[in-house]
Amino acid sequence: MELQLQIKMNEKLFVRNPEQTELGRKIIEFSIQLIHENGFEAFTFKKLAELIGSTEAGIYRYFENKHRLLIYLTAWYWSWLEFRVTFHLNNISDPTIKLKKLIQLLAANVVDDDSTIYVNESLLHQIVIAEGSKAYLTKHVSEDNKDRLFKPYKDLCSLIAAIILEYNPTYTHPRSLATTIIEMAHLQVFFMHHLPSLTDFGDSKDEQLVVDFLEDLVFCSIRK
Amino acid sequence: MELQLQIKMNEKLFVRNPEQTELGRKIIEFSIQLIHENGFEAFTFKKLAELIGSTEAGIYRYFENKHRLLIYLTAWYWSWLEFRVTFHLNNISDPTIKLKKLIQLLAANVVDDDSTIYVNESLLHQIVIAEGSKAYLTKHVSEDNKDRLFKPYKDLCSLIAAIILEYNPTYTHPRSLATTIIEMAHLQVFFMHHLPSLTDFGDSKDEQLVVDFLEDLVFCSIRK
């Protein structure tokens, strides 16, 4: 069975939908590669254009600027993750198991899953860890938010908050705890790799330790 | 009693020590103002130079580039905060009270404290909330880390971890919990103001609610 996963993206994220043309798909595929390699700061449309044999102007036809492209990539990631979470939690009724699986999906390393040819989910996951928060840490968050560019992130947050309330309907901060799980699942992994003394995971580089930490944090907080 | 607080900064953070000259202090004072106003992305040495009546080249004599200046500002902030924490927790023996005061100091709004003339701590606090993580979310974290540029952040993390262990010597993740407190004290405030649906604080814009959330999170996690 071969399925092609298509994620419907907010129209405001792009000038022209990159999924509908060969060039657009190349932009997605190789921007992920380039940003992963050199970081978002060093990433330019010119370098990308050279890599895919197009021109700077060609890429501007798809994305207003590189920041919008970053928002697009992170939005895609959160949508994909929400789908993955929904899929994995399907038919599970015990909220304890749900939360454990969820934390696992958030913090554990992603393997490129071939359900989308031009998106390398593993690289994208690493990009979201290292660059993701730059998507909203700007002077124009509020306008971007009005355009609903962060909806996928919010949807995931709502999903997690709902499971938390399923576990304990009296818990008072389900959304803030949800963002804490999401952000820390990423940040603790980043710290573990680059600033290990800010964590308790030493140089082990084992994502499972982050999972343990988060499970402890979450279940202590929400137990009745 | 009028005291002047002097924070000893890592020599690698600057080319020439900005605290020792009039121009240097102006760079600090007005870079805080400019970054706060327009955000770090829109901030340039040229604009800063114009504002303080100097030249671009003049500023490069103090800081290698604007990213180094950002690291300097955040490092200064963490050092200042560690001092403040140490000061406020002095003579308190009960780790519960210590942790509560600590969370208050981290998440509550800062009032400019006049102990340093050319640093507006209130603005700097807001800069660290919105731009702080850009200091380490780079491709060159590891090299910067080797130069010990993030030591002030780590020191604060150690201090908090120590108090956590004081409260419960058997708690297994004191450092990760410490960074979680620090990061969430900032991020939840940012979300509350700009992406409120990611939190449980609605549009109240009341930092005290973040304090409540963090207290709950921390004490649940570390209770024996």
Add this chain to the structure above:
DNA sequence: TTTAAATGATAGTAATACTATTTCATATAA
């Protein structure tokens, strides 16, 4: 007072971020 350090003024470069115009290919309609 001498001497050194700090600053200011000027100029220049390479790269970046973005725009405008033209060219080219293709699809459709007369």
Add this chain to the structure above:
DNA sequence: TTATATGAAATAGTATTACTATCATTTAAA
């Protein structure tokens, strides 16, 4: 079949950014 839209791509440009180099002048320490 030919004329005419339409859209993609190439070319060429501009303003700004992020620096570096040089040199004259001011300021301050020895």
